[in-house]
Amino acid sequence: MRDTRWEINEEKTHLLREGYWPEPLGIGATLPEQFHGLYQREKVCLIGFAESSYEAPWLDRDFEFWGLNNLNDYLDTDRRPFTRWFNLHRPEDMVKDWTSQWPKHQAWLRTLRTLPVYTPIVWADCPTSVAYPKEQVERFPFGWYHASSIDWMIALAMLEGFTEIRLYGLNMTETSEPISARACIEFWLGMAVARGIKVVVPEVSHLFKIFHLVQSNIQYGFEEFHLIERRQH
Numbered sequence: 001m002r003d004t005r006w007e008i009n010e011e012k013t014h015l016l017r018e019g020y021w022p023e024p025l026g027i028g029a030t031l032p033e034q035f036h037g038l039y040q041r042e043k044v045c046l047i048g049f050a051e052s053s054y055e056a057p058w059l060d061r062d063f064e065f066w067g068l069n070n071l072n073d074y075l076d077t078d079r080r081p082f083t084r085w086f087n088l089h090r091p092e093d094m095v096k097d098w099t100s101q102w103p104k105h106q107a108w109l110r111t112l113r114t115l116p117v118y119t120p121i122v123w124a125d126c127p128t129s130v131a132y133p134k135e136q137v138e139r140f141p142f143g144w145y146h147a148s149s150i151d152w153m154i155a156l157a158m159l160e161g162f163t164e165i166r167l168y169g170l171n172m173t174e175t176s177e178p179i180s181a182r183a184c185i186e187f188w189l190g191m192a193v194a195r196g197i198k199v200v201v202p203e204v205s206h207l208f209k210i211f212h213l214v215q216s217n218i219q220y221g222f223e224e225f226h227l228i229e230r231r232q233h
Contacts, residue, residue, distance in 0.1 A: 043164040044157050046150060047082075049074055052202040053169025063166075068149050070098075070105050085117040088132060088149045118156070133159065140191065147184035154188040157197075164198040165189070171206035182207065 044064040045056045049071060057063060058080055067077060068086040087094075087109075094102045109117060109126040116130045123129040137155045138144055146152050150170055157165050170185070186207060189199050201207050206228075218225050 042162060043166070044162050045166045045168055046153050046157075046170065047071065047075070048150070048167070048169035048171075050169040050171045050205075052171075052204050055202050056166070056168040064162075066153055068153070070101060072108055073101075073104075082115060085112075085115055086132075086149055086153055087117060087119055088152055090120055091123060132156070142187070145184060145187065148181040150181075151184045151188045154185065154192060158188075158192050158195065162197065164200065165192055166200040167205065167207065168202060170201075 041062055041064050043062050044066060046066050047053050047056055048068070053075065056065065058065070061081075064083040065081055066084045066086060067075070067082050068088075071077065087105075089097075094105070098105065106125070109123070109129075112126070112128045114128070116128050117123075117126055118132045119126065119129050120132060120134075122131050132152065133156070137152070137159055140155060140158070143155070146155070150167070154165060167185075167189075189201075189207070193199050214229060
């Protein structure tokens with residue numbers, strides 16, 4: 001029997017007949033209603049840069065897959081079923097912080113036609129830019145508390161009523177994010193669990209692990225040194 005769950009519904013997607021989204025979408029809301037039949041499912045995988053990203057259930061059509069930032073430089077995104085993308089940064093900050101990476105990323109964004117990209121405000125030169133629904137998310141308890149793109153993504157999944165959230169490729173230890181980023185992600189995952197949402201992280205993930213300081217006399221550069229010492233107990 002043919003699986004039709006991913007086939008385009010012509011009645012709902014007449015705007016896609018020419019292969020383009022309205023340009024730009026320019027709305028302060030979640031995924032536009034007319035595209036729910038294309039993308040929205042009950043389960044979602046948030047995908048990051050660490051090795052466990054390859055453990056995601058890429059062939060399971062019950063999941064949405066959300067990527068972020070310049071992950072497209074590291075994963076063959078054209079061959080993977082990503083349904084939404086996130087770049088929760090201001091363009092002026094990208095120009096300053098991403099330097100040589102920004103023009104390449106900007107050029108990639110301009111090529112998109114059916115992949116919604118959530119941004120702080122609508123980016124005029126990104127055809128599929130969607131303004132992230134910040135005000136709606138901030139109505140959650142402690143809704144103002146965010147330290148990375150990932151917790152904003154978790155909050156959006158909660159807002160839209162997903163029943164399962166999985167995180168792959170997201171360790172939040174050896175990262176340039178704020179120190180509180182990992183704790184903030186764990187907070188929002190806890191909020192999700194409290195609402196009856198199933199949360200799954202791979203065993204190799206650094207999330208939900210105990211971290212503590214270790215004192216030693218190891219000589220840096222001359223003896224084996226590990227920034228993170230992983231123990232089973």
